[in-house]
Every structure is written in C-alpha cells, then in structure tokens.
Amino acid sequence: MPDLARLFAPRPLGSAEGTTVRLVHALRLWVALARRHRNPRPMLRASLGLAEPAFCRFMETTVAAWPDPFAAAPPCASVLTADEATVAELFHLADADRAEAAQHLLSDMFAPDERRRLWQAARDVVRALNATA
Numbered sequence: 862m863p864d865l866a867r868l869f870a871p872r873p874l875g876s877a878e879g880t881t882v883r884l885v886h887a888l889r890l891w892v893a894l895a896r897r898h899r900n901p902r903p904m905l906r907a908s909l910g911l912a913e914p915a916f917c918r919f920m921e922t923t924v925a926a927w928p929d930p931f932a933a934a935p936p937c938a939s940v941l942t943a944d945e946a947t948v949a950e951l952f953h954l955a956d957a958d959r960a961e962a963a964q965h966l967l968s969d970m971f972a973p974d975e976r977r978r979l980w981q982a983a984r985d986v987v988r989a990l991n992a993t994a
Contacts, residue, residue, distance in 0.1 A: 881953055886908070889945075890908075914989075927944070928970055931944050947970075951983045958984075
C-alpha cells in the first residue's frame, strides 16, 4: 500500500530541477490560458522555443488522458499540485530515459496504451528541449 502521507505531502516547486521547473511553469501557463479560451502557443513559444509544438502536443495528450480535470496551481505558486508533481516526475524520468519507472509511476492512473502515449509525448518534449539547449 502506498504511503498516503508522502503521496499527498506538498512538494515545493523549488526542489525540482531547472528543466522541470521550466516545464511546470509552461504547464501552468498553458492551463491558465486554456481555461480562459486563449491560445497559449505564442507565450509558450517565447519560453520554450522550438520545443513549444512538442509541449503543446504533450498537454493535449495529458488533458485527454487524465482521469479527472487536471489540477494546476496558479503560475506564482511555490508548491506543486499532485497532478503537477506527477507530470514533473514524468518529465524527470523522460529526461533520464527511464521508461520502466515512468510506466510504474502512471500505472495506477492510466491504461497501458495511455501510459505509452504520455511517455512518448514527454520524451518528445525533453528531446526537443535538449536539442535547443
């Protein structure tokens, strides 16, 4: 049985790595603008550069697959929501090319085909970011 206290404990955004922090900020911006029916692409292009299309595909895949409405904190929040923490960990695992760990991370929430789509989309974002670095 998972340690529920650890699972639901607040996670400070500052404890994440630089690329992950950048992607969480982009995620929050995407969600905030999408909720207002605004196109997030122009603002994301400024912060993500050539990785913006891959990131937007990742977010579209995530929103379609996520079992509940995606919980994103406001852009200025210093603590990650549980959904943000899951995505941040997925990006971290994608950057480390740890597919099996990512499958385990997502196994309680998603069917195998959804896990594969999320993994590939996260890898595409990380690869695009690393190619532009």
